Amino acid sequence: MYVAHFGLNHPPFAITPDPDYLYLSPSHQEALAHLLYGIGEDGGFVQLTGEIGTGKTTLIRALLAQPWEDVDIALCLNPRQSSEELVATLCDELSVQRSADSQRLKPLVDELNQHLLATHAQGRRTVVIIDEAQALSIEVLEQIRLLTNLETHRHKLLRVILVGQPELQRTLHSTALRQLAQRITARYHLSPLKRRQTHAYIHHRLRVAGGWPGLFTPSACRLIHRHSGGIPRVINLLCDRALLGAYSQQQTRVGRRIARRAVREVLRGDAGQRRWRWLGASATAGGAALILTGLSLPYLPLPPESADPASDTPVPTITTEPVITPPRSFDADLAATDSEQGLRQLLRRWQLDPEFADHSDICAAIQLQGLRCVTGNSDWSKLRQYNRPALLTLRSANGDDNQVLLQSVRQSQAVLNGIPQPVDINELLQRWTG
DSSP: OOTTTTTOSSOTTOOSOOGGGOOOOHHHHHHHHHHHHHHSTTOOEEEEEEOTTSSHHHHHHHHHTSOOSSEEEEEEOOOOOOHHHHHHHHHHHTTOOOOTTTTSHHHHHHHHHHHHHHHHHTTOEEEEEETTGGGOOHHHHHHHHHHTTOBOSSOBSOEEEEEEOTHHHHHHTSGGGHHHHHHEEEEEEEOOOOHHHHHHHHHHHHHHTTSOGGGBOHHHHHHHHHHHTTOHHHHHHHHHHHHHHHHHTTOSSBOHHHHHHHHHHHHHHHHHHHTOOOOSTTOOTTOOEEEEEOSSTTTOOOOOTTSOGGGSOOOOOOBOOOOOSOOOOOHHHHHTOOHHHHHHHHHHHTTOOGGGGGOTTHHHHHHTTTOEEEEEOOOHHHHHHHOSOEEEEEEOTTSOEEEEEEEEEETTEEEETTOSSOEEHHHHHHHBOO
16 A cells, blocks of 8 residues: 555565565574574584564575575474374475375385485485474474484484474473484574664665665664564564554654554554553542562562573662651642653663653553553552552642652652652652552
8 A cells, every 4th residue: 555655666564474575683694594504414403493473484485495406395384283294294395206005104204214215315405394393292293303213324314494482492391302302403592683683674674675774764763673572573563554654644754653653553452451551641530650560479570581680670679768858848849740750760760761651551562671560559558568669640739640750768758759858658648649
C-alpha cells in the first residue's frame, strides 16, 4: 500500500526469511561462520541457537542460496516427527532411491547409508540442517546421533546442523543426550541487535528495497530499538506499521510520534494481557502508587542468565537519610510539582531512559527491559515493605492530584522529589490517595 508513496521497489520489512535482506551484524557474521564450518570438511555436529525472531532461518536461507558444487544439503523444517518419519524426510530431501519396504526404520537407514557411500565416493559431502530443533524429541535426537555413525575409516558421511531456540541448549544438556552433546564441535548463540546495529539494520533494509535509508529519523530508530529489544522480526513489525502510519498521514518520513503510535498498535495486545496499567493522570479517586521492581518475588532485580551479579542494574531502595530541617506545610510546593518529572526521576533511578515517560502503557514498555511495574492501592506499611522508590498520587488542598516520587524516609519524615523540604509522614498520609 505504501510502496509507491515512499518510492520503494517492494516492502522492506516483510517478516519472511528473505536472504536478500540479510543484515550481517557481528553476531550474525559469527553465526554464519559456524554454519559454514558445519558444511566444511571438518564439520560434525554444529549447534546454533537464538531467541525467536533473531534471524536464524534467514541465515539458513542465505546459506542455501550459495552455489554449493560438491555439497548435498537436506533441510528439515518440521522436526515434530518420529524417527522413521525424519529419516524418510532426509531420504526424500537427498533423492534417495527407496524400496517398497522402506517404511520401516532399518530399511530406511540402510538405503540412506548406501546413498551416502555412493556420494562420498563421488567426492561429495552431505549435510543435514534441522530448523526449529528445540522441538525434536530425545528419541529422535538419539536417532540423529546414530545416523552420524555412518562413516568410513576416515570421514563422517553425514554432517548435522541443529538450529533452534534456547530450549535446545537445555535439551542437549540432559543426561540422556550426553553422547550427542560430546559430538557437538561448534556452538553459537545468536544475540539480538544493539542500538546502533538496529539503526543500521533499518537503513539496510530500506536501501535493499530501493528506498531512502534516512526514511526513519534517529529518534524513531531509538524508540523502535528500545521497544523491540533488538529482535529483527519485531523491528520489522514495528517499521512496517510505522510506514503504514506515515503513509496514512501523507508524511514523507517516520518520526518519533509515528513510531510511538506503531509501537502502541503492534504491542497493544501483548501489553493488554499483562493487565498492568500506569495510573497517571487518569487515576481513579481511589488513588495509586507505582513501583518498579524485579520480575520474580520477593521484590528483587532479575539478573541476566549469564551475567555477573555485580554488573547487574543497581537496585534503588528507600534509604534512610538524616533530616535536619524541620517539616513544614507543603500544599504550595505540591501544587507546583510536575507529575511527569517525578516519573522521569523514578526511571532514572532504575537506569532507564526517561523517555519511557512518554509511553502510553509504561508498564508494558518496562516489561521489555526485564523489570515490571507494581501499581494500585496500598497502605504505608505495605509500601515500606517494598523498600523501593515509589510514585505516589497526592491530592492537594484544592483537590488536584499530583504524582510525586517518594525518594527516601527517616522515621517520621519523607523526602519527595520536587518538594524542597522533608515532609512529616502524617501530613503525607493525609494527602496520599492510597
